[in-house]
Amino acid sequence: MSPTNPAADLAERTAEAGARPAAGAIDLEGEAQTSARARPGSATEEVVVLDYGGQYSQLIARRVRECGVFSELLPHHVGVAEVMGRHPKGIILSGGPASVYEQGAPRLRRELLDLGIPVLGICYGMQLLARELGGRVEGADVGEFGRSQLTVAQPGRLLAGTPAQQTCWMSHRDTIYSSPPGFSALAASTASPVAAFESVERGVYGIQFHPEVVHTPYGQQVLTNFLADVCGCERSWSPSSVIEEQVARIRVQVGEGRAICGLSGGVDSSVAALLVHRAIGDRLTCVFVDHGLMRKNEGAQVIAAFADNFHVPLVAVDASERFLARLKGITDPEEKRKRIGAEFIRVFEEEAAKLEDVSFLVQGTLYSDVIESGGGTGAATIKSHHNVGGLPDDLKFELVEPLRALFKDEVRAVGAELGLPERLVWRQPFPGPGLAIRIVGGEATRERLEILREADAILQDEIRKAGLYRELWQSFCVLPDIRAVGVQGDSRTYGHVIAIRAVTSDDAMTADWARLPYDLLERIASRMTGEIRAVGRVVLDITSKPPGTIEWE
Ligand code: XMP
Numbered sequence: 001m002s003p004t005n006p007a008a009d010l011a012e013r014t015a016e017a018g019a020r021p022a023a024g025a026i027d028l029e030g031e032a033q034t035s036a037r038a039r040p041g042s043a044t045e046e047v048v049v050l051d052y053g054g055q056y057s058q059l060i061a062r063r064v065r066e067c068g069v070f071s072e073l074l075p076h077h078v079g080v081a082e083v084m085g086r087h088p089k090g091i092i093l094s095g096g097p098a099s100v101y102e103q104g105a106p107r108l109r110r111e112l113l114d115l116g117i118p119v120l121g122i123c124y125g126m127q128l129l130a131r132e133l134g135g136r137v138e139g140a141d142v143g144e145f146g147r148s149q150l151t152v153a154q155p156g157r158l159l160a161g162t163p164a165q166q167t168c169w170m171s172h173r174d175t176i177y178s179s180p181p182g183f184s185a186l187a188a189s190t191a192s193p194v195a196a197f198e199s200v201e202r203g204v205y206g207i208q209f210h211p212e213v214v215h216t217p218y219g220q221q222v223l224t225n226f227l228a229d230v231c232g233c234e235r236s237w238s239p240s241s242v243i244e245e246q247v248a249r250i251r252v253q254v255g256e257g258r259a260i261c262g263l264s265g266g267v268d269s270s271v272a273a274l275l276v277h278r279a280i281g282d283r284l285t286c287v288f289v290d291h292g293l294m295r296k297n298e299g300a301q302v303i304a305a306f307a308d309n310f311h312v313p314l315v316a317v318d319a320s321e322r323f324l325a326r327l328k329g330i331t332d333p334e335e336k337r338k339r340i341g342a343e344f345i346r347v348f349e350e351e352a353a354k355l356e357d358v359s360f361l362v363q364g365t366l367y368s369d370v371i372e373s374g375g376g377t378g379a380a381t382i383k384s385h386h387n388v389g390g391l392p393d394d395l396k397f398e399l400v401e402p403l404r405a406l407f408k409d410e411v412r413a414v415g416a417e418l419g420l421p422e423r424l425v426w427r428q429p430f431p432g433p434g435l436a437i438r439i440v441g442g443e444a445t446r447e448r449l450e451i452l453r454e455a456d457a458i459l460q461d462e463i464r465k466a467g468l469y470r471e472l473w474q475s476f477c478v479l480p481d482i483r484a485v486g487v488q489g490d491s492r493t494y495g496h497v498i499a500i501r502a503v504t505s506d507d508a509m510t511a512d513w514a515r516l517p518y519d520l521l522e523r524i525a526s527r528m529t530g531e532i533r534a535v536g537r538v539v540l541d542i543t544s545k546p547p548g549t550i551e552w553e
Contacts, residue, residue, distance in 0.1 A: 052096030068235030093125025126206030133180035168209035261362035268364030292320020293434030333553035361397035442481030495536020
């Protein structure tokens with residue numbers, strides 16, 4: 001069930017799981033800030049990736065981390081001081097869409113080459129190095145896109161341990177025809193006379209192909225060569241090494257103060273809460289607002305995990321009556337979202353006001369949110385994701401964001417290390433407004449929510465039993481406001497229709513409908529019609545995104 005479209009396929013290991021909630025969304029896991037508050041300390045060895053706008057720039061940072069070296073993505077225009085402030089062991093220049101000789105194309109800061117820090121240019125990054133140092137880069141009539149064959153003339157340090165003939169992934173039109181003086185050309189490809197070069201003396205390395213994508217089988221080896229052999233990294237970083245460091249950092253930030261955290265049941269807010277709890281113990285209070293729009297037993301699971309298991313002080317508010325009252329008669333999806341968002345703020349504020357001396361708010365902001373916001377440098381203009389339950393600015397809290405340096409899968413690793421139950425660690429994204437936006441074209445009444453909840457429970461149960469839960473980005477049911485005629489026993493029925501929606505995706509920006517096995521679908525449909533009296537028909541949504549969206553409204 002891997003994605004069938006090539007772009008999704010290429011990025012299949014990106015899986016940031018960074019669902020971009022719609023405007024006005026309740027998402028307890030957003031809100032970016034300017035400073036990289038959660039960066040590991042200076043003792044952590046780091047490699048900086050300068051982003052020239054390439055499609056896979058984030059992926060480079062991810063791959064470096066997978067090699068055991070902490071890595072951050074910075075905009076290409078940051079100053080040398082900003083880079084040096086991180087004491088990097090290496091600098092990587094990413095790919096990008098521009099041509100090096102175009103007017104206004106992003107440039108290389110020449111001073112970066114004089115810092116005594118090894119530099120690796122990838123694709124556009126390599127072309128920048130070539131041009132800057134006196135090589136020949138020109139536009140080619142034929143671009144090189146996709147799989148290509150690399151012939152290694154001499155492995156040098158960069159390609160050491162990789163075969164003389166290997167597949168690699170290319171995506172460029174401009175081509176390097178000759179290396180800069182003093183450089184060794186290491187390899188050529190079908191359309192690139194110089195596809196890899198190095199100057200050990202200068203500490204400058206370049207590859208035209210993309211080592212970060214899965215279609216370059218020796219890509220990770222090349223990155224490892226750069227990190228370990230060239231940069232001398234010890235490669236001891238791991239997501240869980242963040243735990244101790246963050247706990248210490250949170251203790252310093254919060255001091256003797258008290259903090260509050262809105263738990264949504266999602267992995268980000270859960271892991272953030274556990275880290276903060278480890279740091280300041282019972283001076284953290286979690287607030288779980290049950291808006292009555294959760295899935296079956298979801299509230300109970302969150303409460304059991306936090307209050308019973310981890311003994312985290314937890315205020316669980318059953319606000320379902322209030323939310324249902326606010327949703328009475330409302331069928332328009334955006335109006336539903338707005339009302340749920342506004343009610344959420346009200347409930348959260350009321351609960352926060354009951355707690356004394358709370359001055360810190362814990363949020364599960366991820367590194368992908370920070371990057372999306374143009375942040376990380378402390379200098380860029382930040383566009384905050386104002387979807388933290390729509391929490392307004394005048395809630396006078398200082399933010400604690402212990403996950404700001406981590407990607408989603410790294411957060412999952414930290415969660416597992418902290419003992420978060422697997423069910424929460426691997427939970428598929430669930431929209432803040434919950435089941436209300438899955439009752440399509442109709443009011444979210446208690447009765448409809450109950451039908452949808454039961455149908456969803458059957459779907460999840462069967463998907464989990466089939467071992468497909470983690471492979472799917474999301475799997476859920478939709479209850480449209482229609483009825484269909486059927487026959488059960490000897491009687492005519494006029495039941496609800498349940499639509500099954502299951503998608504694969506890397507980031508929710510695009511999605512493909514999942515090819516669930518027929519026998520699984522049959523089991524699901526027969527259980528739904530058999531076990532839920534009100535359901536008369538089950539249909540499958542086979543729309544991708546685009547043109548559809550993942551949710552129905
Ligand atoms: P769409 O339907 O736009 O969804 O393809 C993309 C991702 O966002 C989630 N989603 C939401 N999340 N509040 C949220 O917190 C919302 O209002 C909302 N609407 C959609 C959706 O589940 C998918 O993961």
